[in-house]
């Protein structure tokens with residue numbers, strides 16, 4: 299194990315390009331079979347090259363989570379960007395206005411205040427497309443019922459600088475059908491009021507293999523490009539499907555059962571995703587039990603000689619997206635072969 303990726307310093311993030319390719323193609327095939335538009339969420343990888351690759355394979359556009367990420371993707375030539383976020387305040391609205399002249403952009407709103415901000419910023423010569431975010435059970439943003447959807451739709455339609463773009467939800471885990479029923483009620487109410495809904499955007503990775511259901515026309519899984527320990531736990535993917543791992547070096551063996559690696563919370567983040575442990579040692583069932591910023595502590599159930607100080611091990615993180623955000627670069631690999639380093643272009647763009 300000592301020679302594993304010997305040319306790379308640790309900790310570093312390895313992304314297996316072959317697995318990425320398989321994951322992208324499998325998701326697109328599902329979208330094609332089920333007849334929905336795939337608009338992958340790029341928050342997982344933050345790499346324009348993977349955004350472009352997904353589009354080459356058939357994605358209709360991309361999703362980003364922050365305005366800063368959208369700007370980076372636009373700078374890199376991506377042309378169809380969905381930003382499912384309430385953009386609030388004059389500084390961000392000015393940036394949104396500039397971005398809207400460069401790409402085909404859509405955003406969300408879930409309150410009259412947010413719509414009022416858009417309405418005061420955009421003009422009919424370059425209108426902004428606004429979807430209404432619906433809380434169909436996940437308990438984050440979103441209007442709470444169809445009547446509010448209708449009121450916001452009317453506000454958007456009444457603003458000369460805005461276009462009503464449809465509905466969006468980030469669905470609750472394992473409740474895709476229930477979430478669709480919520481959305482159907484809203485679409486029906488809008489229909490009764492003479493408002494047509496062309497686009498209904500939903501989606502995550504844990505439910506990505508579910509059959510599609512009306513009225514959803516578009517789905518936005520993100521983590522599926524890499525998968526991670528959480529997705530394996532959710533049975534969306536196998537360990538072999540996971541493309542992103544962290545390469546770490548054993549820096550201490552204080553006891554016969556304890557391994558300490560050079561990957562702590564600055565590398566793996568502290569995101570437990572409701573699981574025990576902060577990651578899994580690839581090829582074993584050893585968990586990273588505790589983290590401090592620069593140390594990861596692995597407790598083995600039984601005394602073992604392996605690994606030694608200086609050995610390298612790979613960790614499958616709980617949550618791939620947060621790891622991408624912690625590194626300036628990832629290393630593309632194919633099996634045990636290093637291919638190239640890639641700058642994580644929109645990493646850290648939390649604004």
Ligand SMILES: Cc1ncc(COP(=O)(O)O)c(C=O)c1O
Nearest residue numbers: 339468502503504518519520521
């Ligand atoms: C609005 C929105 N859409 C889609 C996704 C992608 O979900 P997943 O990470 O499960 O692929 C996320 C993830 O946080 C999200 O916030």
